[in-house]
Amino acid sequence: MSALDKERSGDNQPAGVALAGDYWRPEGGPDPLSEKGRIGIGAPLSRVDGAEKVTGSARFAGEFTFEGMVYAALVYSAIANGRILNIDRREAEAMGGVVLVMTHENAPRLNTPPVFLRSPNGAAGDDHPIMQTDRVHWNGQPVALVLAETQEQADAAAESIRVDYAAEPAMTDFELAKTHARRPDNVLGGPAEITVGDADAAFEAAAHQIDATYTTPRHNHNAIEPHALTLVWTTGDGDESGREGETLRIHDASQCVDLAVASLAEVFGIETSQIHITSPFVGGGFGGKALWQHQILAAAAAKLADRPVRLALSREGVYRVVGGRACTEQRVALGADEQGRLQALIHSGIAAMTQHNNLPEPFFQATKCLYAADHIRLSIDVADMQMLANTFMRAPGESVGSFALESALDELADQLGMDPLELRRRNEPERDPTSGLAFSSRHLLEAARSGAERFGWSERSATPASRHEGEWQIGLGCATATYPYIRMPGAAARITLTPDGATVGIAAHEMGMGTATVQTQVAAARLGLPVEKIAFHYGDSHLAGSVLAGGSQQTAAIGGAVIAAQRALVAELLALVGQDSPLSGLSPDEIECRNEGLGAIGNGSRFETYAQILARAGQSELSVQADAAGSEELANWSMHSFGTIFCEAGVNSVTGEVRIRRLLGSFDCGRILNTKTATSQFRGGMIMGLGLALMEETLFDPRSGRVMNPSLADYHVPVQMDVPEIEVMWTDIPDPHTPMGAHGIGEIGITGVGAAVANAVYNASGKRIRDLPITLDKLL
């Protein structure tokens, strides 16, 4: 018997699921599915796409084929700024199998794509024209594209292309760019400076002070699936609506199919109805799989050649074309009284950016909500550089910001001679310290307490470098993790009910987070159907709504849309039942979904199955679509996930090598929907946090502006042997103001880990490393 079956056979389960009320309003009750003991919620269901993934039958974007398809290869600029004088393509064009060479001289006219966070349709990483002029804007910009009958032919031809440039001076040195830093007009749509009281004066007056600078390098997502797409333009047949004209069909690896359609429509000057993107399997995203030049260039080349195109970026190509996380230099200044209460909290600094994108790496995000300081000043400045636009990467802001903040807290605890957890406990705020809003759900102290107990935190020696095992120095460290809850507008869901079950369709994404599995569970629970009778459809721009796989928002966004669709479905079903039905005369709010049908709340006999209702009405199916309610909850409460990370590190006193011996995350993220996939999500984030702490760094040459380690051989990510058995645990306390009482958990795992490791390294060795990654040279 599976765990799920066991849960299902339990006697004390609530019988059915009533329609959710206005969970987003203070007076609205919680979603019934957030109640403890709901059938299927939390069950460790194995992934619904597991069999496809272990047999190799799951087809990714670069594995589809079209009749007559040709392969693309890109040529990347070797300068960071200047003009292309000449592109010698003669040799390439004469090579076997070559179909065409596309450069700015012959590329179709394209509109500049709308930029993410700047335009409602924006999915693009930057607003540079795409192969339209002779200008070069960053080192690595695509300057030519070759199409050939095979990948080998395309690659060889691309290598033969010679480009002459007129290079111009470029701002490629962060140290220099910092001297011209500017205050951006916004950070993620909010202010770039936040002040409460007079933090500078309070800091000067404080009995205990920590004032330190922390630096974090560039990072790349490095999803194991390199970006790839297969596409075709068709003309004449028209789309499903019978409309004449061109259509662009794309198999892409995307975390925003709908937004990508909107952006591509602007680029090519066509209607969104003329573009169809599907992306059923995505081999990792982490923020990197939105819209970059390669998709647009592939579509442009396909148009030029009048052939279907496959473009699969090489690993190097991903580094040249797809932005990563920007480097930061952060100051954290803490002023505290003798009891460790924070009087001043200053978190300011500079992040690298370009003038062509809109993501100042928002490193102060975590600091906004974590500690009850009397006086707070947070600010972000940007240093404009001529480089590939930086972008979102797992927990943008919190991942690197929490390294600085949580390291500084550890430094303050050390100065005070206080346990770092106790220092944090003393600064636990009643309300959000910067917005003043009440927290919707904050049980950080409980997570910290239970995590500490499980980890054996009390064994930590307060004196650094006091525990040894042979040549290894052993230390313990902790740090707070946090990530916001958000639910973006635009989500909608379609539920199609048949006598055999229900299909839920929504333009959301599965990149390994477990979306398809968890949402199947949730839909089954909500509709009172077994999971086998739910088909969850996603990753297709033709489906309902627009749900970005970002900001850890999908779980809530999809949940909210399905809540709305359930209400619409119940209303439609009640309209069908007629007077002979036991459900006759009931209103939607008197109804619950149970046992594969609808029943009156509190009345077991007034019940009909979905199949009976449909049969009585003579319908083979019923399909409804509804938009999720607006995310008012975000205006009513301060909404965040929390956690505490505990780390045991060993530092080799001879070699400086750091090994992570134990790692534990204790989280407070609302109701956990699937313990199996949630465990993997938390661990995955924490492992990327280990990478951030110990090894990850995109090496950027300040002279040339070129990424110098564009490969998985030179950009180190954690491997199996670097990762200990990671323990994760959670409070499982539902947030009363979110769908299912849940929070998204894709990003919080990476937060806090950098500092937990750095603090453990300090406790082990007595060496405080404020510059990531903590490589062995810094410990010798």
Place this chain on the structure above:
Amino acid sequence: MQWTINGQVREAEVDFRTSLLDLLREQFQLSGTKKGCNQGACGACTVLVDGERINACLALAVQYQGRTITTVEGLAENGTLHPVQAAFIEHDGFQCGYCTPGQLCSAVGMIGELERDHPSAVTADLAANGIEWNRDELRERMSGNLCRCGAYNGIADAIAAGLAKELGEELGEELDEELGEEIAR
């Protein structure tokens, strides 16, 4: 040119530059074998050649003519998943699934290395007759297969459980015992 792939003799005429990986993916539409870096750094393209694991991206198709190649598509027998495949599902040994075929082939290839007593970097006694099989041996031997989603714990659990089933009393029990202890802990 001719290869035996997943038990079938396959023929194709290919460019001498074609890698074994591209042969599988582009000529034979066996796209289960993945291209992650195309330079031998990530292990996503791992396949078995005469039972030994190799990176198919670093192998030329011409070089492997006449050899017997097993890909992820060939691990299941008569529709029944290999124990390691089944264990990957049960122990959540993947998230996005892109590195998974390489992890699986690598794990199956590792069995042979253990049976042949090939030592690894963590083998304590290189001169000993037989390798003391433990979790670190497994983790070390699987460290050529990157997983960016970070499913490493699940992968190790899955392989331990899968091998225990596959190998029965030999290597399996030691491992399963250790796994059991870890789970209990």
